[in-house]
Amino acid sequence: MTFTWKTPPWQRHEDCTHMAVTLVHTGGGNIATSATSLRGHDPTEALADFLMGDPGGRAAASVPGLVAVVVRRGIDVMWMAQPPIQVSSSASGEWTLAVHGVDEADVTAFSPDQVQDLLTRLRTAYPSR
Structure with missing residues (x-):
């Protein structure tokens, strides 16, 4: 795949434009969340920033209980602290x-x-990362 950006989001010096909430099933029907702010022009770029710019992002991608990564446009500290995401199985x-x-x-x-x-x-595409 060829990426359309000139500078990868994780190498940009710009303000964050998105938030990501990682949802992980921890057993017994419990879901743990973790939120972070990200750079990118769209959700895929923001996810790329999460995966390549934050060592925790790469680790989260391989967690066996990963349910989803939810990316939202904009920054809202209250939303990050308590994301209004309902998960059911x-x-x-x-x-x-x-x-x-x-x-x-x-x-x-x-x-x-x-x-x-x-x-x-x-x-x-970026083997040295």
Whole structure:
């Protein structure tokens, strides 16, 4: 895959424009969240910043209990502290997310497979990272 950016988001010196909330199933139906602010012009660039710019992002991509990484446009400290994301599991083990109080166009949820796929493509394109 060829990335369209001239400067990768993790190498930019600009203000953060997005937030990411990592959702991890910790067992017993419990979901742990972790939030961070990111740079990028769109959700995919913000996810790339998370995966390549933050060592914790790469680690989160390989966590066995990863449910999703939810990227939201804009920075809202209250949203980061207590993200209004409801997670439920179906009988078949599939996760369903509901995000409350924001415009759906401002939120993108990336599945574990999508996160891992992007990380693999980024490592191929930027092997020295």
